[in-house]
Amino acid sequence: MLVERYRIEFGRYATAMVGDQDTAEDALQEAFIRAFQSLQSCREPSRFKHWFFRILTNQCHNARARRRTEPLDQHDTPARERADRPMEQDELGRAIEGALNELTAEQREAFVMKHVDGRSYEEIAELLGAGVDALKMRVYRAREVLRKKLEGLNGA
Amino acid sequence: MNDKSSELSEDRFELALAAYAAGIRQPASGLDNAVMARVRSLSPRGRRGFLQWLLAPQRVNVRPIVLAFAASVALLLMWPGRAADTGLASAGTVLVRFELVAPEASTVSLAGSFNSWSQDAIRLVPSAAPGLWTATVPLKVGSHEYLFVVDGQRWIADPTAHAQVADGFGQTNSIIVISPRGVVKS
Structure with a gap:
C-alpha cells in the first residue's frame, strides 16, 4: 500500500x-x-x-x-535507538543529533538524505530538484559545522 | 593540531556519523492504518472499503496463460499424492507467475504488500519472448496488492490484473487473490 x-x-x-x-x-x-x-x-x-x-x-x-x-x-x-554499541560511539551519535540543530534547513535535508538514507547525490538531486554540485557543497558545509561542534564538545 | 590528531578526529567523526545514522528509528507500522482511517473519513469513495469490494460482483479478466497455470495448479492440488509436485511452495503458499511486457526496461521488479513494498527483493527476469519479463513467486493464501517497478523508478500497475484498487491517493495498486485451494485470480 x-x-x-x-x-x-x-x-x-x-x-x-x-x-x-x-x-x-x-x-x-x-x-x-x-x-x-x-x-x-x-x-x-x-x-x-x-x-x-x-x-x-x-x-x-x-x-x-x-x-x-x-x-x-x-x-x-x-x-535514536539504544544500540548495542560501545559507549563512545553512542555518545558521538548523540552529539551529532544535538549538533544537527546548528544546520540550516537546506543543509539538514541534504545531510540526512546523504548520511541517514544513504542516497546518492543523483537521487538527492532528483528529489530536491537541486544540482549535484550544490548538494555536495551543502553536505560538505553541514559536515564542517557538525565536525566543529563535535571538536568543541570533545576538546579535540 | 598536528596531522596525527587530524586523522584521529576524522576517524571519530566518521564513527559518530555512522553511529548516529544507525540509531535513527523507523516510524511504527501502526501509522499506516491511522493514515488510511483518516483518509477514509475524508473520502466518500474510500468508505466503500476493500471488504465491500470483495463481496460485490466484479468483472474479472483473466489472461489465458494465467488461467492455464491456475487450472493446472488446481488440478494438481486435487490429484492424490501429487501435492509436492504442484504449484504449492509450502502449506498455505502458492507459486504465482507474474509477467510484464516492458521492451524498453532495463530492470523490472515486483513490490507488494507481501514484501513490504521492497523494490529490490523480487527481480523479474527477461524471458525468451521479446520484451517479456517474468518471476514466479511463492505467495500466501489471501489478497495481495502489488505493483511493478520499472528501472527502479516507475511504479506501474499490472495491466492484466483482474482488479485494481485505489490506494486512496489517486493511484492504483493491482490485486491478486489466492484461495486456500491454491486457485489464483489475477
Missing part, C-alpha cells in the same frame, strides 16, 4: 529531520493527509513521490519549529 511504501522510504528521513519518533509520525501522517486533500495540485502523477516528499519536508520543518517551542519532557520517544 502506498502509505506503507512511503513510510518505509521516508520514515527515517522524517525522524532525523524532526529529532524524535513521535513527532516524525505526526509529520508523516499530516503529510499524507495534506497530499490526499490536494491531489488535484499534483500535476504529474508519475512524480507523486517527489511531490509527496516536498510536502513531507515542509511538515518536518514546521514540526521542528513547533518542537523548539515545547518543553523537553513532551518528547518522550527519542529519534
